[in-house]
Amino acid sequence: MLFKVTMDVQLPHTMPKETADALKSRERELAQSLQRSGKWRHLWRVVGRYANVSIFDVASSAELHDLLLTLPLFPYMKIEVEALCRHPSSIHEDER
Numbered sequence: 001m002l003f004k005v006t007m008d009v010q011l012p013h014t015m016p017k018e019t020a021d022a023l024k025s026r027e028r029e030l031a032q033s034l035q036r037s038g039k040w041r042h043l044w045r046v047v048g049r050y051a052n053v054s055i056f057d058v059a060s061s062a063e064l065h066d067l068l069l070t071l072p073l074f075p076y077m078k079i080e081v082e083a084l085c086r087h088p089s090s091i092h093e094d095e096r
C-alpha cells in the first residue's frame, strides 16, 4: 500500500543544539535504512519549510503507523497521511 506522508518538523526553540543534532542524526540513519529497504520510496524537502513529503510503500496502515512512531523526530512532527492508489492513466506498472 502506498501512502503520501507530510511531516512538518517543529523542534522547540529551547531544545539544546546538541540534542537536536543527535535527533536529526538518528532520524537520518533510520530514514536511509528504510529507503534502502524500499519502504520509504521517496523523500522530498518542501521548499521554504522545515518539512518533507514522503511516499511510503508498506503492507498496511498499521505498519505505517508503527513505523512513524519509531522515528526519532516523531514527538516533534505534525504528520499528515493520505492513502494512494494507482491512477488509471499512469504508465508506471509498479504504482499500486
Ligand SMILES: O=C(O)CC1=CCC(=O)O1
Binding pocket: 007, 009, 027, 028, 029, 031, 050, 051, 052, 073
Ligand atoms: O528533515 C526532515 O524533514 C525530517 C526528516 C525525515 C527523514 C529525515 O532524515 O529527516
